[in-house]
Amino acid sequence: MSRSPLALAALATVAVPGLDAYDVRRPEVSGGDFDIAVVIDAARRRWVVRSPTSARSGALLEAEVELVEALAGQVDAGHLPFDVPRTAGFAHLPEGGRAVVYPQVPGRPLRLEALRPGPGLAASLGRALGALHELPTALVENAGLPVYDATTYRDRRQAEVDEAARTGKVPTTLLRRWEERLEDVALWRFQPTVVHGGLTTEHVLVDDRTVTGILDWGDAMVADPADDLSWLLVAAPQEAVDSIMEAYQLRRTELTDSHLTERALLAGELALARWLLYGVRTGSADVVDDAVQMLHELDESTREADAVAGRSIG
Known part of the structure; x- marks a missing residue:
């Protein structure tokens, strides 16, 4: 269910004893699977409250909270040069699950x-x-x-490409390009x-x-x-x-991944396939049209780049 900023502010006062909410605002960015608000208390401190909108996002939040707690320990030990959200409290939701509140990073x-x-x-x-x-x-x-592991992750990417191919909306030359890179075993030797x-x-x-x-x-x-x-x-x-x-x-210590940059660029291309699949699964024609346009632009640019590389080699 969706909650208003005022409802989220009320949850924050429950989660953090003594929090005196003075103002509440929507964040500048969307919350995706979460309702999010920024609560400003009487001392002008800012708190973020995140409330899951589904059972799935509630389960993700629980795992995330556990991970972030461990990451905060890594920050305090000097292993991470940036901060992460640090949980200040929880508020139980009537439909089940919890909202989490943390000081704004x-x-x-x-x-x-x-x-x-x-x-x-x-x-x-x-x-x-x-x-x-x-x-x-x-x-x-x-x-x-x-x-x-590396093999399983490559298989995951291959499954995404296969599903995108079945839509009939990915240019053939682009599919061939992706298949060649996914079949290149050396490319996928990473830690x-x-x-x-x-x-x-x-x-x-x-x-x-x-x-x-x-x-x-x-x-x-x-x-x-x-x-x-x-x-x-x-x-x-x-x-x-x-x-x-x-x-x-x-x-990085002892980084020997000679294909890191190549895989990173490929991951950027495959993100368009996932965008297409998102549009297909959700029945969003606008997303599908956007993805198809970007896929054709990518196909054209990669074919031109490959042609230039071929000529320079020749």
Whole structure:
């Protein structure tokens, strides 16, 4: 069920004894499977309350809370250079499940267009992801979140491509490109790591020079670290990507994954297939049309790039 900001503020006062709600606001970004509000108390402190809208999101929230508690320990031990939401209390919901309340993590959402090359924010972003991928995988496993080995994860990607192919809406040359990369065994020899699994600019909080926090850990898993890099390689200014990757590689210990960047770029392409499948499953014609347009644009750009590469080799 959906809850209003006032209802969420009431839950916050139940979850955190002594919290005197003075104001309540919707966050700037949507909550997805959660109702979210920012509650401001009488001392002007800001609290975030998240309430699941379904049994599924309630189960995800419970796993996320357990993981975030373990991540907070890693922050306090100096293993992570950014903060995470720290649970302050829970409020039980009439339909079952719980809402969670935590102090708002400082920072503002990352703007990719603001990234510049050099030792500032781009490098901080690389170090943050490198530190995340160095965490013990048991943190995710103990929270009951998914754990994949490299072979199983490649099979998962193959299943997505097969399902997308059955829609008849993916260009043939693009499907062939994906199949070739999925069949390249060398490409998929990687060491699975803890990954966030759903990074966007909304989930990464920053100040002028550093990453201050990372939010929304419900999609975390042990899987391919390339997935957490994909959105940056695809959307960040190209001149900042080198600084991100250099800092990332320096933060990783004994990183020998020579195909990391290639898989990250492929993951960006396969995200369009998942967008298409989301539109098909939900019956959203607008999403399907959007995905089809982007898939055809990707097909055209990759064919042009392959043609240029072929000519240069010749």
